[in-house]
Amino acid sequence: MALEDRSFARRRLLTSAAAAGGAALLGGTAHAAEPRKKAWPDRFPLPDGFQPEGIAIGSAPFAYFGSLANGAIYRASLATGRGSVISEGPGAGHPAVGLKIDRHGRLFVSGGVGGDLRVVDSRSGRTERTYAVGGAFVNDVILTPRAAWFTDSFAPRLYRLALDRHGRPGAVTDVPLGGDWQQGPDFTANGIERTPDGSALLVVNVFVGGGTLMRVDPRTGTATAVDLGGAVIPNGDGLLLLGRVLYVVQQQLNLIDVFRLNAAGTRGTAIARITDPRFRIPTTAAAWGDRLYLPNARFDVEPTPGTDYDAVAVPQV
Template sequence: MQRFTQRSFARRSLLGAAAATGAAALLGPLGATAHAAGAGGRWPGSFRLPDGFAPEGIAIGHSPYAYFGSLANGAVYRASLATGEGRIIHEGLGDGHMTVGLKIDTAERRLFLSGGYSREIRVVDVRTGALLRHFTGLGADTTMVNDVVLTPGAAWFTDSYQPQLYRLALDRAGEPVGAPETVPLGGDWTQGPDFTANGIARTSDGRALLVVNTVADGGTLMRVDPATGTATAVDLGGLKIPNGDGLLLLGRTLYVVQQVNNQVDVVRLNAAGTRGTAVARITDPRFRIPTTAAAWGDRIYLPNARFDTEPTPTTDYDVVAIDQV
């Protein structure tokens, strides 16, 4: 089993940095380019996270609070979007037990956490921070449980080094049922020799999953049939996402966070998620390698992971808010 360090994240991110300029050239001009200086209003347009926290994932539910996972020790930090103030609600399991992606359920009772290289899935009580369920030993030695999306009947997790997803069944109350099931990926799925799958979302019609594939066709989006694992490449009209990380789907508008590019590409999808058109590219001078995105009101919040910086206990991290397109 690989032992996680943020250096490993920085390494695979910087491997893609050399391709970033070429990727932008391949993309060509989009329908619009947005340079977001921060959303208006009285709520802060950015706020600090604890020094040394090393954030990656973000989750926001129905209430104006954001939850962030730590790559350093798996802790979860809860922040008020109204004030920017927050606190650690889950201490994590320590070194080697990171939290990469995370999602909150609709009842705002549980957080579902991806354990990265520790090959874990954890479920945490939102109110108390207590560890409710803990699944270990997923996949292979090289497995990295990366991102997660919740559907009415399951929580789905990506594996960045194996061509498979993990399905954790949920009952009507959102309670996990049994152990995670491995769903092999087939069809158009291309597994690279290194990091491949990243962010995951659900199509607008609810019938399929969308998964970032950083390798296939120079980086693209895959539509995955949850019943079979069959993947079909989504026609993005020439848009390449070799550094695609978190996905945020609002209606039929998909926000693709391209971390080391310091940009968010905005795509208008059809309901089935089979094709899309790039409509905007969001850049912001405050971006410091953002990784994931979540929405509240007319804003989108992104944690800066700073993968180009060697993490220390005093490294500063923050969250920035941008306007929705």
């Protein structure tokens, strides 16, 4: 089986913006909740055959979705649900997996089996930079004031893309993962976020303990298991932190587990579980106003050019 096919098959098997109050190292800013017309759709279509995975929402009410099929980027208006492809992508074998957008309109894209990181101008759709890091599956990304951090699902390391004070990307370095981190036989790391106080990173490890949230020191790569009071996240995919509330999308379980974290991100308490009959294996989440928006990846079906996809919105906790 080809590596690309094996990677996506393994994802199916294992799976059977930004918060306020960030501090110095990894702090961030969040847009204020905006008024939302009642008519705004809570479900809207994505292009047939698109194979969505990641989602990003910036300072305007538009959602950006990445395609596993060819790395294309689709932009949809949250007000109308209508959208269009703004970037055709680099083609088959170079998917767009995780996505984040900064305040300058730059999209940071995880290249999956393409083994690269990309920076795309959300206005023109032009790819500004491509970094070939050789990763087997570059999965998800989170932005901090001085870096974009990417997970690799098949290797115990993170990629750190340095950002200058204007958010412009610089060099990429590897940060090996140690401490409590254990690498599974193949697919291991998934979603990534930061702690509420901005001092560390949070990374999903689907191998350790049947699914564990790890707190990672960005300086050393040392990982420590987060105490979630016995809760496990076997299908943990995208992470979204709003204040001290962490949303963990458990994709093939068709639910979102919600935890309240302490400031340092060393402990969390389960406070809610979000389910919805419209979920068809959602993978990642982004926030606007009082809603969460999620693409349905439909990993339980064999994708074809005619397979239908959509995005859904649910209320925040």
